[in-house]
Amino acid sequence: MGAAAGFRHGHLWELPDGTGLHARPGELTVEDATGRLCCHLCGRWYTSLGSHVRAHGYTAESYRAAMDLYAGEPLIARTLSASIRDRQAGRYHRSEELREVFAAGAARLRGRARDVRSRPEPAQRVNRRRAALEAGRRTVATRRAQELAARLGDMTLAEYLRSAYADGASMETLAAVTGLGRVRLRAALDDAGVAVRPVGTNTPEGRRSRALSADRAAAERVGTDDLPTWLADRHTAGWSLVRLAAAVGHSTHWVRWRLERNSAPVLRHLG
The missing domain is CATH 1.10.10 (Arc Repressor Mutant, subunit A)
Structure with missing residues (x-):
């Protein structure tokens, strides 16, 4: 006891x-x-x-x-709040005098609305909102870091950027692989000690990379694993360059270049 x-x-x-x-x-x-x-x-x-x-x-x-x-x-409690609200609503609908009182009060409130909006927001609410935003940013940053680690495997971000950029990868390719925006990608390249090529600088590796990307995109668009054969077969079957271009999402000049590159005859009457 x-x-x-x-x-x-x-x-x-x-x-x-x-x-x-x-x-x-x-x-x-x-x-x-x-x-x-x-x-x-x-x-x-x-x-x-x-x-x-x-x-x-x-x-x-x-x-x-x-x-x-x-x-x-x-x-x-919510139950008591709902009960009070229902009773007050009933009184409001039954009493014309009460409705007039409420209408006059609403008019006064509208007149003071500008003053209310100009008051500073309570510090407590501001601090809570800031804390919630910061927690959200940390959550997003953690998720991005996990997704990036899954993409890169055993390589660090700096190692990947140095290797891929040296091989001629474009900024667009790096952004697609890493999931980084242009500003964050440039900052990551700086941190990795990579000197960014001036705008307009082209490399054979970069051209090959863009050509392969264009081929992959066109092949996925029409659902084939062999784009050159797909283009040649349909052109031989009577598809015009305009129709082929619309199907693969490129210009007629690109389609003509792609056919000629693979030694497929371009039929003049279907150009």
């Missing part, structure tokens, strides 16, 4: 002055089944928490401030 009398409940949270709390500060803990709210100070559940906190020496306003809640956060 003596041991039980000397037992003190351990609190997971506390106020700056050391007061133990039964619920996390900064939020209201809601009971799923009933919608009742948990008192931070005693841990009991209440339909009207705003009325209960007076037993702890708080007003609703001072309780919200002490527990880091939003200034206008309701301290009543």
Whole structure:
């Protein structure tokens, strides 16, 4: 009995002055089944928490401030809030006088709307939004890092960039493989010690890379693994260069060049 009398409940949270709390500060803990709210100070559940906190020496306003809640956060259960709302709505619809009072109040509020909008946003809300945004950025950064690691395998980003760029890969190819935007890609190249080629500089490797990319895109568009044969067969079957160009998503000049490159005759009457 003596041991039980000397037992003190351990609190997971506390106020700056050391007061133990039964619920996390900064939020209201809601009971799923009933919608009742948990008192931070005693841990009991209440339909009207705003009325209960007076037993702890708080007003609703001072309780919200002490527990880091939003200034206008309701301290009543959803069920009670809905009941009050329904009763007030019934009174509003039954009473013309009440509707006139509400209309006059709404007009006054509209007149003060500019003043309300010009007030600075509460620091508490600003800080919470900033924290949420920062958490979101960290989540996105982590996901991008995981996706990049999966693409590159055992290579680091710097190793891949040095190797691929030296082999003539274009900025577009590097961006597609790494998932980096142009600004972040240039920063990564700088960090890897890669000197970016001046705009307009071309290399045989780069030209081959672009040609292969164009071939792959055209082949995927028409659903074939052998684009030269596909072009030659359809041109021989009567497809014009215009029709072939529309099918593969390139110009007629590209189609003509592709046919001639693979020694396929270009039929003049179908050009």
